[in-house]
Amino acid sequence: MTAAQLTLVQIDNYGPWTVTPEPRREMDLQTLQSRLFADLAQYIGNRGGYVFFTRFDNMVAVTNGLDRRDHELLQESVGNRFPVTVSLGVGVDEVPIEALETATERVQAAGSAQSSDRSEAFAGEFLTESADDDVHIAHFDVNDATGKYTDRLNEFDSFINIEHGYASLMKYMREEHGALSFFVGGDNVIAVCPDLTHDEYMGAIDHVADDAGVQLKVGVGSGETPHDAGYAAKHALEDCRYEGTLVEFA
Ligand SMILES: Nc1nc2c(ncn2[C@@H]2O[C@H](COP(=O)(O)OP(=O)(O)OP(=O)(O)O)[C@@H](O)[C@H]2O)c(=O)[nH]1
Numbered sequence: 001m002t003a004a005q006l007t008l009v010q011i012d013n014y015g016p017w018t019v020t021p022e023p024r025r026e027m028d029l030q031t032l033q034s035r036l037f038a039d040l041a042q043y044i045g046n047r048g049g050y051v052f053f054t055r056f057d058n059m060v061a062v063t064n065g066l067d068r069r070d071h072e073l074l075q076e077s078v079g080n081r082f083p084v085t086v087s088l089g090v091g092v093d094e095v096p097i098e099a100l101e102t103a104t105e106r107v108q109a110a111g112s113a114q115s116s117d118r119s120e121a122f123a124g125e126f127l128t129e130s131a132d133d134d135v136h137i138a139h140f141d142v143n144d145a146t147g148k149y150t151d152r153l154n155e156f157d158s159f160i161n162i163e164h165g166y167a168s169l170m171k172y173m174r175e176e177h178g179a180l181s182f183f184v185g186g187d188n189v190i191a192v193c194p195d196l197t198h199d200e201y202m203g204a205i206d207h208v209a210d211d212a213g214v215q216l217k218v219g220v221g222s223g224e225t226p227h228d229a230g231y232a233a234k235h236a237l238e239d240c241r242y243e244g245t246l247v248e249f250a
Contacts, residue, residue, distance in 0.1 A: 002195050003134045005127050006099035006180075007061040007071065008089045009040065010107050012121075014057045015114045017084060033057070036082060043074055048225030050137075050190070052182035057113075060100060060180065062192050063090065064135050065225040067126050075120055090124025095178035096192045133222045137229040138179070138191040138201065139237050140169060143215040145187035162187050165214030172207045176200075189216075190230065196220075201247045217241075221250040 018024055033056040040059060044051045048065040063071070071088050079085045087110060091102030103124065111118030127134070142148075142165060149158035166183045173179040173191055177200065181191040205216050217240045221232025232250035239248040 002094045002136055003064070003092060003127055003131070004062060004094070004096045004099045004192060005064045005066075005090060005092050006096060006103050006192075007063045007066075007124070008100065008103040008107050009051070009059040009061060010087050010089075010113055011036075011057045012085045012087055012119050013114055013116050014084060016116070032082070032084070036078070036084075039078070039081075040074070043077070045227070048227040050192075050226035050230060052180075052184070052190070054182065060182070062096075062135065062226040064127060064130065065227075068124075071122065071124070075122060079120060085120045087118060087121035088124065089121075090126060092125055092127055095194050096180045097174060097178040100180065130224050132224045132228075133195070134224055135226050135229040136193045136195055136220065136222045137226060137233045138181075138193050138196075138218050138220045139230065139233040140181070140189040140191065140216050140218045141237055142187035143217055149187075161214060164212045165208055165216065168208045168212040168214070169204060169216065172204055172211075176203070190233075192226070193220075195222075198247050198249070205246055217246045219248050219250070 018029055037053045040051045044061050049061055049063045051059055051061040054060050075088055087107050089103040089106035091099040093099035106123040110121030149161050166189055169189055170181040173181045177194060177196060179191050179193040181189050184190050201218050208214055208216055219233045219237030219240055221229045221236055223229035223232055236248040236250040
């Protein structure tokens with residue numbers, strides 16, 4: 001089984017705020033965004049969840065293990081400590097993109113991202129039961145990124161290669177499997193997936209090699225929470241390194 005609980009975190013009325021009463025210093029906005037992400041990562045991560053920064057004004061969290069009360073407290077705490085508030089929508093589905101779609105509709109139904117009337121909207125459903133294979137996480141990594149890029153190219157050209165592979169992977173996984181893939185730094189991409197087979201992961205790796213010329217490998221794990229699944233995936237990725245394989249399951 002798979003039951004992904006996805007939470008959309010959207011900063012309320014952020015666009016207007018960034019230019020009121022006049023445009024705010026860009027590095028101040030970057031500081032705010034990264035601190036908000038860091039706080040969410042700590043709060044959600046301490047409860048076994050994962051959060052991804054995506055566009056920073058909108059962030060996507062996998063919140064299996066967090067209930068309604070956890071979400072309410074998160075929203076209240078952000079509102080108390082930051083000059084902005086966040087709206088939250090939560091959805092549950094076997095297919096991650098469907099859960100996120102539902103979560104998003106709930107936030108959108110409460111008002112526009114740029115409406116001063118919408119503040120701290122909160123709507124969603126929460127898993128009431130859990131199983132040890134609810135969440136499937138795939139941890140993708142570029143083969144020998146250090147030798148191919150980091151130790152040979154300037155940082156910008158390394159970045160272009162990694163981002164090209166990421167763009168190809170995220171689109172393929174979204175379209176073929178309804179999976180959500182997020183760049184998490186270095187040469188790493190973490191994907192929240194339905195229950196996929198070895199061949200389906202090989203299909204993704206082959207596609208990215210053909211399409212972007214980037215060679216990936218992937219470790220896959222499942223668990224009751226994103227942390228459990230993601231941690232198992234990291235071990236599986238170590239197995240790839242050890243065995244010289246491209247796909248390993250924990
Ligand atoms: N977010 C995240 N980043 C990681 C992780 N492991 C490595 N990285 C990042 O990835 C970069 C490259 O490290 P590796 O992937 O180990 O190196 P590599 O040269 O690709 O070597 P192989 O993966 O063994 O082929 C590091 O500098 C980190 O930035 C991880 O578990 N999570």
